[in-house]
Amino acid sequence: MENIKRKLEVYEILFRKYGPVASSCNITELSWLLKVSERHVQTVIKRLVNAGWVEWEATPGRSKKAKLKCLKEPIEACYDCVLNVVDSGNTDSVLNILSFGGRNASIELKKYLLHSNKTVPRSVCMPFHRKIGSLLPYKAICRTERYLVTQIFQRLVSIENDIICPDLAHYWESDLSATQWRFYLRSGVVCHDGNPLTAKDVVRCLIKLIASSYWHSLYLNLTEITSISEECVEITLSEGDFHLPRLLARSEASIYPTHLSTDRIVGSGPFQVEVLSPRMIRLGRFDHYVLILPLLERVDLWVYEEWAKDKVCAQNQLILSFPEKTVTYKSKYHSLFMIIKKQGSNLNSSNLVTYENNNECKALADTFFPSQTRQEVLYGDYHYQADTTLCSILEESDRLYSRLAFLSLYPFKNQMVKETDHGFFLNKVSEIKNTPDLAQAVKELQRLYDWLQQIGVIDIVKKDSFELITSESLKEIRMNGFGWCDLAKLWIVND
Template structure:
């Protein structure tokens, strides 16, 4: 008999005889379970071996025996779920949660709240979808990019806007901000305990600057030269005083290489970061502390993301939750600047003042119908709950119009044919480099802007990178947003924030503008 069936049998028995002690006969047990006395005896022995109950038979036909139900059926379920998790049988954990037709996602949440792990400090987080690729050059989703920051290292790292050393302990440039020298830590090891080589750093960055999506952001890197095993020189085609901040972004992570090629396992990539991937299944994603990390070790043993699609229904991109050992008082930490939701209007007719204002009013729920549009409209929207909601508002407002086509796209996917795009600008770490990343990687500017305006955009981007003062440089980028908004091309619908809810027991949470928090700084109070 499988464990799920045992649970269902035990719950049936519990309904008849539990909790506590009962005097009964084997025949009564068999009648309750709808089986023979012989099979009932076997079932009692199996459940007794699991310590769910105590069965003390009295010899002789018709003699009353002692039956003691030791625990509630749901606690017996949690025991089996813990055993299955320990054995790596993740699918079984989810099946057990649904015993006797229980709602799996609800029961899983209860398990995450109530479970304990025998003094091993693990923080468990309910998550609504399977984790996608963690290849730094191809991961575009926010959570994946956040996880990459923990699995891999970069030359620098962003700490709430302050650029700090990581693989590079020091860097310097010439007077023009064109030639940069980075001095590297020695003795860094990957999580498989192989040494990191300077060639790995060079190759990781060279492959990045040739990646079709990221090429435009890093195309000013002309060459990367090895000066010594502990130093490299990066030469640019134009000044960029913010290159160190740029090299702290997720996509610049350093990967191992061999024979001139990067080595990355798509299921469980190996980096040199504070956490290593322990489990990467469709049901459970577990990060385990890397005790060979060259920086400050993580304070927690492991972080687990438990995955069930039902949790996506009410999940906003701006919300996350931690669940620890048992229900307790919680608190919320928040960051109010993790990005913006925007509307990009590509079709000139839709940029007329009256029409564009009417569309904005719909998205801000100030009106319900778009009566000003008398021609076909196509639009795309990012695949998240917020943009799906804006798309729903727009579809409803255009319900009486013919030939309205809407398309859901992944973040970073750009549709040439659509008249309107609903998407997001993500602020990840440094706001300056985040805005640069948005402007450079949005490939449709030549289609949207006239040639002179496109050259104006490029000139302003280059000016921002050549401006040494960070605030002034960011001001140049903000002026681009103001210009595009004034021309009714790019309109910010609202600012994006993020909040995390956690038990008071979890300490060290500081929500960053990547949209999560630094897992390596989390710790758990024992009392």
Template sequence: MRLLHRLNQYQRLYQHVGPTLQSTTVAELAAIFFCSERHTRTLLSQWQQAGWIDWRAQAGRGKRAQITCLKTPEDLRSSCLQKLLNEGDHSAALQLSQLDPRHLNALFAPHLGGQWQADAPTLRIPFYRPLQNLDPQTLSGRAEQHLAHSLHAGLTRYITGVATPQPDLAHHWQILEQGSVWQFFLRSQLYWHNGEPLLVEQLCQLFARLRHTPRGQHSLANVVEISQPYALCLQFRLDTADYWLAHRLADLSCLLFHPDDPTLGAGPFKLAHFAPELVRLEQHPYYHLQHPYLSAIELWISAQLFAGEPKVSCQHPVSIFPGESSELARLSPVKRRTSLGFCYLAINLKNRHLSVAQAQKIIALIQDSGLLDNLPIDPSLVKRSREILPGWPLPARQTSQQDQVRLPAQLALLFHPPVELEWIAEALQALFATEGCQLTTQYHPGRLWDNGEHLASVDLLLGDRLIGEAPVATLENWLRQDPLWTEILDKNDLQEQQCRLLAIQQQPCATQREDHLREHFQQLMQQGSITPLFNYQYQVSAPPGVNGVELTAWGWFDFCQAWLPPPMGIA
């Protein structure tokens, strides 16, 4: 960035000269700027014309010139930032902002929130960290998953507040041969974001690829053949009936992307710009469903926008900042809900370091010690778990003989983000020490358990489970996809779980599937394999004038529902 380089050069000059008149030569300045004398003269001329410096050269060899700085580096950066923002070059402004933490919110606030740009409604959201590449097969962050569902379509989809899958690329579908054959009838006139027609042949090839990916293979495990029996018809033949298939096809692992580019989809928004400091989504002009009102969504990424805030967790509430700094006092939550997703403790019974009785004692210790009520977490952000899903309560504990159960002398615990799990790990160390058990902790930087190698050697695991719009289907999918289960359940329990899941998926009745899955999780909790710890309180705050904010199960808001009133002064 050329402007950034110029400001760095000016800052070096200011450190040597400052606001007072100094005597110098071009050669001395060239050494400061690390450039030639010829280029130094060009810089001095440009800066003099811009009013940055006062430069008075003297004629004759060896004569010393007079120079003084008329602007401070901070003033120049602020004015350059404002110029870039007014010109709409927000990517350059965010790069430049890394040098100028002072008054950053005051500079950016008028450009955030709901804005009209070239007669198009745009929503700009501040964000605190760079985003992962938006390939649905590799991403793991909550924000990235929400963006992926805005960029990509599936054969089916979820809509906010509805637990059953709805049509997406498929206009409708039918189930044949007692759940062993599914036919999805595609809409006509489907297009990728680049304007190319979306072809059934492409989807056949994509699903053939997804069947062999680490994520897709679990969702499509029962598929033995994918074909096109009729025009605009995609047929799945299964080796075993699976009445979860429509749910699985709406999952992140089955979002569909262009064969040549995993970030190119067919969803309501397309990816227009992706950089560490700015991500921009624009409305897909050929979208096959109702078009969103917003023309564009921008995420302005800068940790300094959150300067002074408490340590940020990626689970914390989403906030949309006001469009004008004067509206800050009027910023208020417009939607709030308790997430069905939860942080959990899993106990490894497979490696035989812990018995079922010891696992049950650990869970009782956590629940009875007050540990979950005394963490350094804002109580408005979390809520202690009393059930794994609504209507799926935690099992009653048998406490009569737990005083006689002793924990091993040493145990190992593994935890991953968010930061709240680190605080729980530290609290567990102190709690276990009172029981004569030394707990060692290890940190896993990934948001998911990538494989079983790092799970097998530990006894306890602290993790985080996101729950989407279809909570029952999400938990069933968790049992299938997460390598956690193959490492904490012994051979018999794992085999029994696989048999149960196979039997559950063949139940046509959704109520029966839910009942059987609830019974299975009740058994897992009773034996101490898993227990939820707390749920997050999701919240979306929006400035005046941003309407239609609908909080999703992911803790974000539905981009397709938000809208802005017309700009003031327009009849």
């Protein structure tokens, strides 16, 4: 493989010596300048000519002068190389290329993002501090991964500020007991690869959730899912749930085609994955999106771990350039951090404490459990056997089902000494789902959380809200419970 960084460094040496004007030189001079053999000089010049960086007019004879002209600034040549590797998906080499000539890769990456956004006028950058995990809907557990899934895929319905909105389904209805539901699908929905998305895909995806070892406890109420026509799906529940659409609006309930894979992320949402690599994810506007087309053409998420030093976990960025005037938005949705322990136990008696792999949980673990054995676990991993757990819940734009989901996913039975308490807990969860009025259901859910605190199973120790820092030129910012916003609604004011 060609050493792009070395080629840029060689070109920069020539540029510094001769500048962007036609100059006279010979092979011997270049050999001395580049510290290579005269024979290798010919190879170097040929590569630079083929790259379009120099013009070379040789004159026969070893010591004869030739005409050399550098055609572009070294940094422009660098950006061309970066663009080529990004378009090919080989983004692992980006930081290495940008560091040519001893440059600081972090600073140069920011400069490149500014250059890139000017090249594509309707594009936005998301600087990020860690590598993105799986974007398969049923495997995306962490906050930003779940958010990206909502931008790439569609669900039967979506949630915006606690309000249910049509998505794949344009209409839905239930019987009086809320045990039989029908969702009527839009016609003509196509995936990013041009294949149709059908009622059979909906059935298959939801059945997969029921069979999932992780999601089963949340979706086990769905006893039968059938496609009664090409544009209608019927769902039967074992017990009434007037808020089923809220469950089906969650990220993991996204609908996808059969040929989805780790290396081929194909949805039907407003943005399609154009580049998927450890260092960079590019989302491009999907021009056949069935709802309103995004105004942005492109969103680039760049990963550079060094940014983690300056980043607050509850703070995200959407930028157009570095530096720029920014606006800070604060979410009305929260992260709840809690300690979960066995009923009646004392925090000081905990032998093993698990905490989620984020800065907040790590700091809280240091504060509350300075002398205990502590084990870091993945966000959302509730199956590690420990005396005490320090974990968090995201409200994800839906205060009801985000908290209900946690009560189903976490194995609370292990924390409750009395069987009667666990029975009461399960009955309350069912009653909340079977409460038609949303406001009343939210109140009942809060009472259930209060009760869990009263019996000593949970202790909510911190409540945090997200901040989103954006360019002041970005408009229609509506923060959601993921700490981001709907990319499909953004637009840019060009001064």
